[in-house]
Amino acid sequence: MATQEILVLTYMKDGSLEPSGLELLNPATELSNQNGMQIGIAILGSEDESIAEECISKGADKVYLVSNDILKTYNSDAYVHAMTQVAAKIDPSIILISRNIEGRELAARVAFRLGTGLAQDCLEVSIDKETNRMLANRPVYGGSAIAIVDCQSDPQVAAIRPKAYEALEADTARTGEIELFEADIPENVIKVHTIETVAEEAEGIQLEDARIVVAGGRGLGGPEPFEQLGELADLLDGAVGASRAAVDSGWIPHSQQVGLTGKTITPDVYITVAISGASQHMAGCTGSKVIVAINKDPEANIFKDAKYGIVGDWENILPALTETVRELTQS
């Protein structure tokens, strides 16, 4: 019989808690409000009690600080091993993991190793009142459809899309327990090794952090127009993004790709130029507060999600838009 606990599995990254770890305490709290279970969070690679206190203030009842020198840097084999070990010891009813870049590897392996199923890439989780089991709401078919899935096996595991939830406000009056957990990771569990890391990301403001993103698609026809997008982005202190079609054509590096197989962004303003708005692209940007679309096809899918749009030729529109923005921002 599983314990009455909802367990968030997360880890340290570059010296601080991976940001989606705190986000996950929000859906954990929602689930807890529905089924009355307590909330645990296991943090790999940390012995820092101040981080544990922050987790308690943002929703955790119990914090497990999971230590082992191997966990100081990310290795999928070591992380899967440690996460499974913690989960097996705590034996929770529900496990939440972020579907961030590491979670894309970890969640499925942890679930399978525990002999259970995984609700992948969830936007929302809840408890079914009748069965008392977890339900998850997740986009499928590149975002063209939504599936509601039922977790039938134990523990019930969901991987949550980053930024689907915001971290809760800190409540310093909250109290909780902190437990140290030393992971046992035999050397032979590590079968893959990182030999080299190569960065090719654009300089300046990072795509995920930008308040304004200006993105271009197949309709731009080549790499040069991305320089024009860059000019507008610079004026707005923003970043340049792209659709997969533009990336596959080699016009801009993969690191700038927005969409299902690229980055998920949530800027205040997302300006798209010559992007048709296929569901796979929209999967990466529907969290934008305002979408602005410039496209010559009035039937383009992008206008369904856009708040403001212009139907027309970007070659005429973009320079005029950039000039007006320059006058407005510099006056």
Added chain:
Amino acid sequence: MSIKIAVLAKQVVDPDMPPSAFKIDETLKQVTTPSTIPPVVNGFDENAVEAALILKDALQATVTVISSGTGFALDVMKKPLSMGADELVLLDDEAFSNTIDTFSIATILASSIEKLGGFDLIICGRQASDWDNAQLPLGLAELLNMPCITLGKKVDIIDDKVRVERVTSEGYEIIEGSLPCVVTVSNELGQPRYPTLRGIMAATRKKPTVWNTGDLELDPDTLIPKVQLRDLFVPVNTQECEFIEGEDEVDAAKNLALRLREEKLI
């Protein structure tokens, strides 16, 4: 020594169909497609075939394509053969019909891989364009007790190791794993090759191996879904687009900038 490579390929509804053709039968909880739009091999799985064939071009290797499902369009599923793969194994049974539950599909595929005597390298697409689960290769690696390296844009075999250039959010990293290993590849690997006329002729003559539940000696209990589909629907869009106009496109662009300023968005 010849290297045994398996590629997992899935038959999916064409993701490039016009949005107007995309319909869901909410009672059956299935996507329905008009008969004029034939299914395709999942795009990332074609990248996986390409990755295997690149290795086969350089080394002595055999490439076996394995697919689990039912209602296969044989001409569609033979495409990897016409690209240059050696054999095709179809795991075809009503009980293998497309499901959002990855655990049961991974169990089916794992048993076929054992029946085929195992492989040195199993290459998969990063995800299928229907359920977008991106978990089968990882789960399969767990069931087969193999390492798994995801999101490859280049896959090499060096001595008894696989070396993968893995796409990351910042660029890429080079990862090495011991064989046997599961590797998933992404579109960054490059365009899959086109079938040659010779390849198409050879594929026509090749007969796939077809196995069902009995052939795989599967315990039906292992196919009980762990994650079940309760509902499937097309989301409703409530956003209304305000189209900005002007005397001409230049004027409209100016008005757009002014409107965004008015709303304090820029």
